[in-house]
Amino acid sequence: MSGKLFGLGVGPGDAELLTLKALRLIKESEVIAVPGNDTENSVAYQIAKSVYGGLDEKILLPVAMPMTKDAAVLEENHKKAADDVEVHLKQGRQVAFLTLGDPTVYSTYLYVHQRILERGYEVEIVSGITSFCAVAARLNMGLVERAEPLHVIPATYKAEELEGILKLPGTKVLMKTGKKMKQVRESILKSGQQAVMIENCGMESEKIYESAEEIPEAAGYYSLIIVKESN
Structure with missing residues (x-):
């Protein structure tokens, strides 16, 4: 058998x-x-x-x-x-x-x-706990409320493509951002939206960045960014 x-x-x-x-x-x-x-x-x-x-x-x-x-x-x-x-x-x-x-x-x-x-x-x-749900919980925040859409995006796009994606309504989760962190950070700042990031969520080496301005130009593979429209 x-x-x-x-x-x-x-x-x-x-x-x-x-x-x-x-x-x-x-x-x-x-x-x-x-x-x-x-x-x-x-x-x-x-x-x-x-x-x-x-x-x-x-x-x-x-x-x-x-x-x-x-x-x-x-x-x-x-x-x-x-x-x-x-x-x-x-x-x-x-x-x-x-x-x-x-x-x-x-x-x-x-x-x-x-x-x-x-x-x-x-x-x-x-099933296991997803990284973006764990990050949101770690930051004591909701991902989406009411009729807000949720977009889960691998941040491997070109700058112009990512800038278009960031214009989508609702919450954007950017995964696998490590190698393109500088480009991703610049696109988020250009969009004028709010962003938070955790590197190595739940691990001993965990680091939290509470705004787009705090996000470094380089970070590890296990980095995840949550982008929300400014209130």
């Missing part, structure tokens, strides 16, 4: 945001797939280990997920990841794939999920 793959959302950084269901499945799974070449340096691994001391007794499967836009390189790595997971599924093992935040939101896990599903195996996604 084949095993089953679970895509587990482990939240954005605060280990206490790991769900009871995700923790149960981590304990029950023989194999723990961890994004990255070095499992111990993975944030997702560190979150899970901080609440479950038996993690290293499992079969740990590192899954390379290079940060590139090269379609050929991505396809090669996504296929290899699916192949590595399938080896264990064929042996009847349950695999838990740890994913930061929620597996359904800009998650590299989905590329493995889709391939394993196409190959006829049983798969299941387990």
